[in-house]
Amino acid sequence: MSSLAATPSASTSPNYFQERFGVDHALVTRCLAAALSAGGDFAELYFESVTSSSIGIDEGIVKSASQGHSMGCGVRVLSGERTGYSYTDSLEEDRLIHAAKTAALIASGPAKQQVVPFVETQVHDLYPVIGLDAEIREKLALVQRADKAARAYDSRITQVRAGFNDEVRHILIAASDGTWASDTQPLSRFSVSVIAKGADGVTTRGSGGGGGRVKLDYYTTERTPEHFAQQAARQAILQLDAVAAPAGEMEVVLGPGWPGVLIHEAVGHGLEADFNRKKQSAFAGLMGQRVATDKVTVVDNGTIANRRGSLNVDDEGTPTRNNVLIEKGILRQYMSDKLSAKVMGLQSTGSGRRESYACVPMPRMTNTYMLAGEDDPADILRSVKCGLYAVNFSGGSVDITNGKFVFAASEAYLIEDGKVTAPVKGAMLIGDGATALKHVSMVGHDLALDEGIGTCGKRGQGVPVGVGMPTVKLDKVTVGGTGHGAGN
Structure with missing residues (x-):
């Protein structure tokens, strides 16, 4: 750095x-x-x-x-x-x-x-x-x-x-x-x-x-x-050769790297200061409160060399920072631009971004990811009796006001008796960010950032971003699919 x-x-x-x-x-x-x-x-x-x-x-x-x-x-x-x-x-x-x-x-x-x-x-x-x-x-x-x-x-x-x-x-x-x-x-x-x-x-x-x-x-x-x-x-x-994804509530393991897009969408946008000062976020008014298990620490870091989401200085002239948003489950900070910082009595976090000179700046993410934990990824998989291992996502949507999300997995596998088995197709993860964070029970030591493909959309503006996470186990997530339910 x-x-x-x-x-x-x-x-x-x-x-x-x-x-x-x-x-x-x-x-x-x-x-x-x-x-x-x-x-x-x-x-x-x-x-x-x-x-x-x-x-x-x-x-x-x-x-x-x-x-x-x-x-x-x-x-x-x-x-x-x-x-x-x-x-x-x-x-x-x-x-x-x-x-x-x-x-x-x-x-x-x-x-x-x-x-x-x-x-x-x-x-x-x-x-x-x-x-x-x-x-x-x-x-x-x-x-x-x-x-x-x-x-x-x-x-x-x-x-x-x-x-x-x-x-x-x-x-x-x-x-x-x-x-x-x-x-x-x-x-x-x-x-x-x-x-x-x-x-x-x-x-x-x-x-x-x-x-x-x-x-x-x-x-x-x-x-x-x-x-x-x-x-x-x-x-x-x-x-x-993929089989139909199972449907129902089950344990889900998220792979390292690009699956961090779920953190970006379901959590990151809800921690942007403009949504919170307008009381439009599911995280509004929760500063200093527990919003996740103590396994969860989420940062937005614009200072990683050569990364797609990194910036020497944001689009308001403020140097970017490594901002700790959630620390061991406690909400610590919102991402703010100059306007939101002034209105809310905060300090700008170097998060003011715009698509071009034709666009007004607003609080935006840079590289948003969950920090590594202490669990062995192999142990995480072995702990699952019957569930889903989601390695990659192709798209999704989120409602900022309540954090509800739907994500389509482009690469996922069944986990049966602690072993990764058949690839599945048509798997959808359904839930809300605040609830999902409270079901994080294991976090791997294998943090990875994505390859550098992300573009974030907000109010018609697109900006380059990065995402990431280690292998993570969620004890309970609703999976939408056309196959038999979990355990059947």
Whole structure:
């Protein structure tokens, strides 16, 4: 885990960002003054420049290849809990001032604050500063390797799609409270999806992928195209011989890594401060109270080097942190942005995030996971007489107000007399986050984070995130399936 850098590198110095966006302290100060001209407690400018590329193949044929660039600035004004927001894709002074005045009128209030001198935020150094300088043919070669590997895995693989996307995002945040923060954020993701067809004509699907805030050589040294392709192909082939999932209430063991998406959805969103200050979360008003067994500690950590969900600084200019949300079953903290922190009398946790300059920031997760316990994963499985072992999930939905969730398992197995046996299909986990946490009885020592594929949606905005967990035993979960009930 990297410590705070004392001095920004030359490539991320204030002058570098001023040259990129064509702004200086004087212009920013004028824009912030215009944003506060109708009254308000706080004003903020968020400058963003994104360069991106993508390439995709289907059945070995290049079906898409693109490169793009976008640039703009979002202006936010806060007056109490009221937010005024406006944005522009032009960084000319007259357009910036117009956007600032528009946001001011939306949020106009009695108070009028002065713009205080800027103080550069000292941020983390969690990922390399890179550009999209790799040749498109290098990326195409990686994608073609994945296509070849997936087809070679089994003759029953009938269709393969693979793609690679990357971007470099430059941001500069300046605010009336003196915030002046900048960052250069690389991000890439490799994806593979396959279809397999059995002798009976039944088709199944599998997917694999990963990435992070990494250089291109990550995909040749750490996680190769063949790794992701075999991951997808194995999942699809496995489903061809799967039996119908049992239905009913039973013991469930969650595997390490991506199953942490259940923590993200069923627990994480409910711990975002905006839902709690509006009393919309099942966890509202429970600070300091027990919400899980003492086996459960959940953190949201934006400071892990090179991870998809990590950030040197959030989209409000606050350095990210390792936030302990639930500690040995006790609710300790909500994830907050500046607005929620002010209204609730909390400290910002570095959780203010937005999809782009066209979007208002809000409390969001980074890398959310349950910490490792002391149990041996093999002992956890052996402790189950009759249950389900869920290794991977394909999707799900959650109601934030009550924590109720439904998750579809894309890879799961029966556990019979302590042994993992037949793969199952059609398994759905049904319950609510608060209750599920109170049924955690064993936690493995094998914490793993996901491969780097997560994108979290909230109020129409998507941001990259990470999830994770060790092997975990839930003593009681409702499983939806079409097979015989547990124990039958």
